[in-house]
Amino acid sequence: MMLHRNLGPFDTTAIGHGEMPLTIENNRGHDVGIETLHASLDAGCRHIDTAWAYYTPGEEEQTGEKLVREALDTWHGPKDEVLVATKIGLRRAYDDAGKPIWPRDGKPEHLLRYGKESAMALGVDTIDLLYMHRHDPEVPYNESIEALKQLVDEGVAQYAGVSNVTIEQLDIARGILGDKLIAVQNQYSPIHLDTQDTLDYCAKLGLAFVCWSPLGGYRHPYDETKFDPFREVAAKHGVSYQQVVLAWELAKGDHMFVIPGAHRPETILDSLKAGELQLDDEDFAKLG
Numbered sequence: 001m002m003l004h005r006n007l008g009p010f011d012t013t014a015i016g017h018g019e020m021p022l023t024i025e026n027n028r029g030h031d032v033g034i035e036t037l038h039a040s041l042d043a044g045c046r047h048i049d050t051a052w053a054y055y056t057p058g059e060e061e062q063t064g065e066k067l068v069r070e071a072l073d074t075w076h077g078p079k080d081e082v083l084v085a086t087k088i089g090l091r092r093a094y095d096d097a098g099k100p101i102w103p104r105d106g107k108p109e110h111l112l113r114y115g116k117e118s119a120m121a122l123g124v125d126t127i128d129l130l131y132m133h134r135h136d137p138e139v140p141y142n143e144s145i146e147a148l149k150q151l152v153d154e155g156v157a158q159y160a161g162v163s164n165v166t167i168e169q170l171d172i173a174r175g176i177l178g179d180k181l182i183a184v185q186n187q188y189s190p191i192h193l194d195t196q197d198t199l200d201y202c203a204k205l206g207l208a209f210v211c212w213s214p215l216g217g218y219r220h221p222y223d224e225t226k227f228d229p230f231r232e233v234a235a236k237h238g239v240s241y242q243q244v245v246l247a248w249e250l251a252k253g254d255h256m257f258v259i260p261g262a263h264r265p266e267t268i269l270d271s272l273k274a275g276e277l278q279l280d281d282e283d284f285a286k287l288g
């Protein structure tokens with residue numbers, strides 16, 4: 001049995017599956033995507049994280065959400081146990097240099113459309129958890145969050161979350177969404193500790209903190225030496241250093257959730273074992 005925690009009213013696994021690498025650029029194709037999602041569901045994972053914007057720029061939109069729908073439709077396990085979270089407010093494009101980017105679009109009327117499109121792509125009447133992906137600086141944050149609230153009020157989403165937020169933005173969202181706000185999804189990992197303030201604030205408020213790119217993500221190069229202590233602890237336990245990283249993040253509090261990504265079954269199956277790893281005082285002294 002995998003480690004379960006309460007994410008708002010949902011009883012789900014503390015380790016979720018971040019779908020993004022399966023459908024953005026450099027993915028390994030549709031069939032590997034389905035195989036990878038089925039592998040994690042079969043292993044007991046009950047939380048999938050996707051987004052309207054998880055597609056390759058210039059190609060079909062919303063392929064991440066569509067892949068999740070297909071994976072669940074073709075899976076023979078208990079689908080109603082699976083928490084599916086998605087996000088609206090970003091799109092994909094290439095910049096002038098041909099680099100893939102994530103343009104922001106937080107206009108309320110667009111968010112209302114994106115939310116309904118997400119529900120359609122996921123094949124549900126009501127999305128379990130819908131996040132505002134990232135603040136669009138051209139739109140006052142409260143206006144975007146009012147649109148998210150409208151989507152909840154209309155039953156397009158059951159609960160709301162916010163992502164990539166500061167404490168100030170989180171307070172704006174709390175003021176508008178009240179107890180419909182259940183989760184904050186911010187980047188957090190040994191190479192990105194800047195969000196410690198929101199992590200602590202969520203613990204105080206009783207909100208779930210969902211770490212994105214918990215293993216450092218795909219934005220190499222970063223300072224690999226930050227993972228050295230995790231490699232040492234991993235060698236002692238005979239596990240991958242990625243499992244140690246995830247176990248260390250989950251130990252930050254009962255409100256912590258991690259959503260590692262993967263391009264293939266092997267890596268997500270390894271990551272899902274992190275909930276069983278028991279780190280001791282000596283390990284924590286080394287890891288901080």
Ligand SMILES: NC(=O)c1ccc[n+]([C@@H]2O[C@H](COP(=O)([O-])OP(=O)(O)OC[C@H]3O[C@@H](n4cnc5c(N)ncnc54)[C@H](OP(=O)(O)O)[C@@H]3O)[C@@H](O)[C@H]2O)c1
Nearest residue numbers: 018019020212213214215216217260261262263267270271
């Ligand atoms: N809210 C936001 O703005 C935001 C932004 C970024 C990401 N996210 C979410 O966070 C999720 C995770 O982020 P991410 O995919 O960028 O990064 P990540 O989880 O930090 O890292 C994924 C990479 O780690 C490797 N990996 C995973 N588990 C491993 C293991 N046990 N052993 C060895 N390698 C392992 C994968 O390798 P392989 O490639 O070999 O499988 C993959 O390349 C995304 O899928 C998405 O759902 C949200």
